[in-house]
Amino acid sequence: GIQVEQSPPDLILQEGANSTLRCNFSDSVNNLQWFHQNPWGQLINLFYIPSGTKQNGRLSATTVATERYSLLYISSSQTTDSGVYFCAVDSWEGGFKTIFGAGTRLFVKA
């Protein structure tokens, strides 16, 4: 089945720093999403981005479907950005399902 790999697994930033999170996937996908799971466990949709580039405030994402990767950019990080960032892709193998990467755990220090 499709594999989703995220890097880095862990990241510590000083408040105000920028960072790039990466998601590689092993096969062609029709859909890709980025989520932020806050410390209370809530999954928050960041981007629905099967291809191209999108921006939302300090966050932006780029997916290059032909090269099977997506990047999430966080600029001017804030302590509230802390949590786990997941990349997820859709698979139709054996029925529709969403496959999650292992996540990048981010801690932003004040």
Added chain:
Amino acid sequence: SAVISQKPSRDICQRGTSLTIQCQVDSQVTMMFWYRQQPGQSLTLIATANQGSEATYESGFVIDKFPISRPNLTFSTLTVSNMSPEDSSIYLCSVEGSGYDTGNEQFFGPGTRLTVL
């Protein structure tokens, strides 16, 4: 987007007992999904619940352990049966978006945090 609620938000249960988790969506959806997130881990799909048919379970999950109901297009339940400490996890319900721009975007409920003693 879809607004999803789950009950209970958290629970502490004794081993050998069962817990039923409810998921309510503010709009009609065809497919509802149940996920498990074990401590410090990513999300794993348990099953897909379609209204009017049996749920489809992923490898490693069986109906006897995780029975699912889907009585209508806005509601589903997941039961965790005969619980053991290994069942301690966050259980999340999700649905697909229904708009043109969000046709396959997944939206998640707030989760149910289960601790089994």
